[in-house]
Structures are given as C-alpha cells and as structure tokens.
Amino acid sequence: MLKRKLTTLLEQAAAEARREGMIPQIELPDITVEHPQNAAHGDYASSLPLKLAANARLNPLEIAERITRFIPPTPEVEKVVVARPGFINFTLTSHWLAQQVDSILEAGEMFGNVGLGGGLKVQLEFVSVNPTGPLHVGHGRGAILGDTLSNVLRAAGYSVQKEYYVNDAGTQMEAFYRSLYARYLQAFGLSAEIPPDGYHGEYVTQISREIVAEKGDIFCRLPEPRAVAEIGQIGLSKVLDSIRSDLALLGVHFDVWFSERSLYEGGQYQKAMSLLRDRGYVTEREGAVWFSSSEMGDDRDNVLVRASGAPTYFASDVAYHYNKFEERRFDKVIDIWGADHQGHVPRMKAVLRALGLDPSRLEVIITQMVTLKRGDSEVKVSKRSGEMVTLRELVEEVGADACRFVFLSRSADSQMDFDLELAKKQSADNPVYYVQYAHARIASILRLARQRGIDFGHGDVALLTSGPELALIRKMLELPELVEVVAERLEPHQLPYFAQDLATTFHSFYKQCRVISNDTALTAARLKLVEAARIVFSRVLHLMGMTAPERM
C-alpha cells in the first residue's frame, strides 16, 4: 500500500536527517500520512515537521525542508512540496496512477484486501438476543454492524468466526416457557395465567397455537414441570428458527450458534468457577457466591450464584468467555452489545484479569439505542408489552439493502432515530440507490461493449490522463486504506461514506468522459477503467453486505 510506503520513506528521511545532524537528536513521534482535504495540497500530506518543531526548537518550515532533502525520488511520487505552516505534501504521478488500473484488474475481487490481521483468530459475537421472541429493529443494528465488520476483518486478513450466543438457560427463558404453557392451556379453555414476569406478546399465542396444531393436547395431561420443559423446548426451536430466518432476510448468517446450556452440560461452567475460586476471586456472603470484581477495577462485586443456588447470567458469561479464550483459543474476541449492557463491560474486563488474561484481547462495541418513529410519533419497543415493530416488518418495508446502508451510516456511538415513514418515502432518493445506480451504469456500459464485441484486454491505461479519470482512480485506491482503518477502529460506518464518494466521482467521470467512442484506443483504456470501477463498487457493496445490481 502506497500510504505505508510513504510513511516509511518519511520515517527514513527523518532518521537520516537526524543522523546527519540536520535536525536535533530528538525522539521521532509516530509518523502519519493522510489525505489532505484540499486536493491542491497533493495526494498525501504529513504534519511531521509541525510535531517536531517544539522539541527541535526549529522553525517547522525549516525542518520540513531539511527532511524533504532526504526523501529519495520514487516512481510513484511526482513531487514533494513543503507548505506552510510546516507540511510535507506528496503529489503522485499520473503515470503511476493510471497503471494502478491494471493492478486493480489483476487483483479482481481481491482488491482492497490487506494483510493487517496476519491470520489472527478473531471471534465476533453479536445479536445474541434471548430467544424469547422475534427480533426488533434495534437488534438489526447490531446484526448489520457485526456482519459487516466480519466482512471487513476478513478482508483485512483476520480469520473470523461469527457467533450467536443462545441464552437457552436462565430465568428469562423459564418465564417465556411458562408463558407459552399458559397460552397452550388457554387454547383448550383451561384456566391459566401468564406469570408476572412473563411475555404477553401476540407471538406467544401464535406459537402456542402451532404447538396445539402439531401436538394436540398431550401436554395437558403431563405434569406441569415436564410439560413446561417440553413445550419450552419446542418453543425455543421455533423462536430460533424465526430469528435465523429474520437475520437471513437481512443477509446476516452465523458460523456458530452457541448454546449457553452447553457450558453447564460440558463442565466448562464448573471449570471456570473453580479457576476463579483457585485464584482467590470468589467469596461467599449473604448466602450467595460473589466474584470480587472490585479487586480487579470494577466499582462493585457481582453475584455469581444466587442464594437459591441458581447461577446468574453473569456466571454464564464468565464461563462463556473462559470458553472463548481458553478452550477455543481465540486471539481476539469482539462482543457487540446494546447500550443497556454498557455497565457489564468493566465486569467482563475484570473477569479476564482475574483469569489471568489480557483484558485488551476482549473488545466490546456498544451500540446505542435505536428509536423508532413513524413521522412524529415514537414507537415504543417492548417485548413484554408485545407492541413493537419487528425487524422482519422493517426489512420487508424498507428492503435489506437500504436497511443495511442506513444502519451502517451511523457510528455505533450515536443513538439514532429510524423514521419508518422517511425510510419508505426516501426509497427513491436514498443514497443506497445512488451507489447501486453507479454499479448498474457500469454494468450497462460493459454490456454494450460486449454486444459490440469490443475486446479491451490490451487497452493501454497510459492513455488515462484526464482529470475525471485520475480522480476516479485516486478514489478507488482508497479502498485498501479504508479496509485497514475500519478493521483497526472497528468502525464500519466509514464504508457507506466512501461508497457515496466513489459514486459521486464515478458519476462525474461518466458525465465528462464518453467511454465507448470512435477512438478505439481510448475506448479500450476507458473500458479497463470502468471494469476496475465495477470491481471496486462490487467490493465495497459486498463488504457492506449489499447487492450490486446489473440493472436498475
């Protein structure tokens, strides 16, 4: 990647300038090279001289001059210019830029991949919603974020596993099972009540009806505990099926569905607990078992096992993360949680420390809440009250591509309003179509070229010298850098903005440069460029999990 090469070049130049006594013997800061926002400043710029100025006790312009002298000429760089108040600006040669079209064609769908991850094993756990009902809109955010992130991490050279943690144990599920059982009995006219902490949604009745249809009244005759367990089991698999299909509708698929219960059945819960105990982080008081998280930096201790003897959700999570790191040996684990789990982060970090693991191996992305709106009125989302807009409804209304694009456009840190009216009304003006339209346009050009039997395989990219052509190439070359940034910072929201920029650059090129013309040499060169652009659009759309339409 050129950016890296320039950084190295600069680093060496600075070191050499220092060795030669041109700048004082001071420590060099982290050297960064970036794209200036003003194109007049060139393709890349560094503010290194400004950063050195304070310690060097020299005028930054002077430092810039002195360092620049040690930057050797390279085929990529046309000129290196020093600019006030102390920047070093690099401008690339048109020739090198044009040649990159051939490189992109050669890389094909691999273009944009980088080696950052070096094959490191990363686990990405997301959604992981309790299977007590359908997914709602907020869950879509985490789903899309996680799925997209995994695409990007894979492109960045990580070995990624996507996992859904199924909370099939615990009190919430028990409440759900009992709710199902109550509805089931009611279907036969028997008196039964939804438990106080139960689920009242219409879907519960729906599922119970299905069970009635499939199994008849056999559960009426079973003793309650057994009936609840068996009905629960059927209900669980039904809910999981529907969650799976809702996610599939969005284009989200998991590699592993991990059962919480398996932690208990496989003995990993016991192992994790005894490890914590052995290391001295477990105490007992008030009849309960506690993890002394406050010793590890959390602001309070947390209960692992209730006085009733039932393990808490937190205890499961200890075992689960023990499993991730120690049993399955992931180098890095990324959890995506909703804002309501924010307070859980310090606990989990404390757990890792207590288990003797480096807490930085766990990264938690917190997605802020999504408030749903229909015009001006807010739609309350609550599983228990039963009134909600499901993810499925949203996807069916708005479309998977638009959903993904809209959700991706906001950084996880910001809470967002999702206006259903707007999302629907916007559908024609939505930026998602702007980007896809560029791809469709390209496809249309390539179709015409095929129809006319034009073979552009030998096109000479050196003919690509005009402003719009070079601007398009420059933009395309940002993709690998973007993949790296998104993978490093875990911020996929950069993708849609790049895609829009790319589309703007392409549409502008399209307007100004006729691709298929009487000039056969130029036609071949431009067809190469257009084919390269198709690759980049296709790549960025697929990274976002969207389709790249051939026609619109």
Added chain:
RNA sequence: GUCCCUGUAGCUCAAUAGGAUAGAGCAACUGCCUUCUAAGCAGUAGGUUCCGAGUUCGAGUCUCGGCAGGGACGCCA
C-alpha cells in the same frame, strides 16, 4: 448521586488517533437529456461545531466546569 454515549447546516449524519478553507445526503433554489441508464451532472444558499474556561504552532476532536438528551447503576438479562 456515580458511571457510559451523544450534542456539528432546517432534518439525518460524517469529519481517516490534534492538522491546512468543518463536509455529504435529504429539503430549498438555478441551469443541463438526440450518443454508454437523468435513480444522473454542474451550480447557489445554508455554521458562534450546546455554553464557558484551559492545554499549544494549531481544538469539532484533548482537560476541567456547566447545560441538554439517552443509557446503566438487580441475587433480571
């Protein structure tokens, strides 16, 4: 009360570890279809980056103090 996230154009949001003149989309306004897709292009207008201090060559970005919105502070998950 404590902790976390957010506050940027009328609206929805960006701003690539502190960089050069804060940018997009929608909405508004003005032009552009006889050639590869007008779901497009070119342009105009729109800002005290919530307020106040501080740090330094430089702050939307960092620190402190306010204000506003959201979330969390359970032997729920």
